[in-house]
Amino acid sequence: MAPIPGKREKRILGTSLKMYFDLPDTNRYIDSLAALAPAAEKADLDLFVIPDFITVLPAKAKLADTKVMLGAQDCYSEDKGAFTGEVSPVTLSQAGVKVVEIGHAERRRLFGETDADVAKKAAAIVKNGMVPLVCIGEKSKSNIASQAVGIAVGECKPQIDAALSQIPNDADVILAYEPIWAIGASEPAGADHVVAVVEALRTLLADRSGRVRILYGGSAKPGIWKALAPALDGMFLGRFAHDPKNVEQIIQEMREP
């Protein structure tokens, strides 16, 4: 069903733990996030957490009595076969994963993930009943503010086109707009830039009938949501979620007025 003009999607907040925590720390972290589930529900917010593969199953057990969605940091594009070291989307789905992150800047840069890989993985994720969380973003920061939005949209468009090319028009998708220069930085991208880019990206998505939610990621932290809220559906946290108090604070900031 096409979105009703002016109607906002349910807000969504989540974090990827990347490879920051060891096993005991990840388990402790999942416990603390589970404890925030009632606050997220009260704020009418979807909350998700993406641990490493090893912790997916214990995390599923810890989150069983909550509505916190479980994610995975990657998956392979085939369901089964001779693909040593890869993780099947079938297995992830069976393990309780609802959201699978693909195309993160670190995977593109360090592990050679391409737009074509992202497209195949998105198809496999949707086929297995999960939602692709597709990371997009421009590589460099333009010094000329008036050109920065156009450059960003120009780099994000082929990433989006590829990710959506192999999935049905009515499939739900989450996009995480993460300017690469803002990932792992001390400060997030400026809200004016993010809002302008995301508004432009939404016009490219107008023909989709499935639910599209767009998150901001890249040094996202407490205090920035209000300025992003007019254009964004949520935030994708990294390091600044490591202290659960920050997540708690952001949940409060994201409550509908």
Ligand SMILES: O=C[C@H](O)COP(=O)(O)O
């Ligand atoms: O997956 C999360 C993003 O890459 C942002 O990470 P960061 O907030 O640590 O920069």
